[in-house]
Amino acid sequence: MSNTTFLEPGAEELGTQFIENGYVILPAQDVDALARIRELVVGGATSALGQDLPKDHGDYLNNFHKHVSIENLNNVRLKVIEELNSQDWTRPAYFNLARQAIYDIVGNELAMQRRLNLSIQLPDDTSSLLPVHADVWSGDSPYEIVVWVPLVDCYDTKSMYLMPPDKDRPLQARMGEVFKNASAQELFQHIEHHVQWMNVPFGHVLVFSQTLMHGNQPNLVPETRWSMNCRFKSLFSPYADKRLGEFFEPITARAATQMALDYDLPGGFGDV
Ligand SMILES: O=C(O)CCC(=O)C(=O)O
Ligand SMILES: [Fe+2]
Known part of the structure; x- marks a missing residue:
């Protein structure tokens, strides 16, 4: 029987998972790159605190609340x-941590956020929380996905939560009527029993749709959370407030695109 689909089988399957769940969790594609990034983070933290590089990077990061005060954290x-x-x-x-998954879910001509973000949440710290939101509510395009990379095992409240699409969509559709004057915490209380806490062990990456409501709560796990996030989108998909050249940068434009961008229409006709 001849093939009737255009996508590669892997892309088809991963895409279905992404659409159904709003996210996928996969082993990091380049484990050396992950180790190098984590080592740089540990090096930055220890040099900020005037400490020597520890032997066990995961252990150091998990126990970071024993080394730093909340005042010094930022x-x-x-x-x-x-x-x-x-x-x-x-x-x-960072791109290499999830390269194939991004190609499968987003496409192969890509724009990447220019800055890598880092989030640190000490146990019980209420000063670095991200209340329930969807990035699209504040200037992100719905075409952007987030690649979220834990530097320690992240689970329960040490992680972030995400609303499943089948619960999120009907709620966002009624948001204006039902939650007009609600605080973010009231909104969270309403969705709390639907949200899914992302269980992402170190060595894995989470790719999620930031159009779904997500956020975090005080970390009740007695370990410090360290995670990074960065956005990717298809280069020629619509942009919202986060512009190409400012917030995003092309990373994998292909030869035909480069040639097209360099092309000028025939000249010399004396046009004014
Ligand atoms: O890391 C978190 O807890 C939330 C991250 C987030 O909101 C995002 O990456 O868009
Ligand atoms: Fe977000």
């Missing part, structure tokens, strides 16, 4: 983010 976070974004190898390395 300082350290900013220094590590600066370190992550000052190296030219980190974004290609």
Whole structure:
């Protein structure tokens, strides 16, 4: 029997999972790249605190709340983010963590967010929370997906939650009527029993649709959460407020596209 579909079988299957669940969790494609990124993060944190590099990076990050005060936390976070974004190898390395999944789910001519984000949540810390939201509500295009990468095992409240599409869509459709004056916490209480906490062990990546409501709550696990996130979209899909050249940068434009962008219509006709 001859084939009647155009997508590769792997892309078809992963795409179906993504549409049904709103996310996929996969082993990191390039484990060396993940180790290099985590080592850079540990190096940034220890240098911010004037410490030596520890032997066990996972153990150091999980126990980070024993090394830092909440007052100093943002300082350290900013220094590590600066370190992550000052190296030219980190974004290609980050892309390589989920390259095939991004090709399968998004496409192969891509724009990538110019900055890698880092999130650190100490146990019981209420100062670095992200209330329930969808990124599309604040200037992101629905065509963007998030690649979310834990640097330690993330589960329960040490992780983030995501609304499943079949629960999210009807609720977003009625949001104006039902939640007009509700606070984010009231909204969370309403969705709490539907949300799914993302169980993402270190060594894995989460790819999710930021059009679904998501966020986090105080981390009640007695370990520090470290995760990174970065957005990708199909290069020629519609942009919202996060513009190409400002927030996004083309990373995998192909030869035909480059040739087309360089092409000028025939000239010399004396047009004014
Ligand atoms: O890491 C989290 O808890 C939330 C991340 C998030 O909102 C995002 O990456 O869009
Ligand atoms: Fe978000």
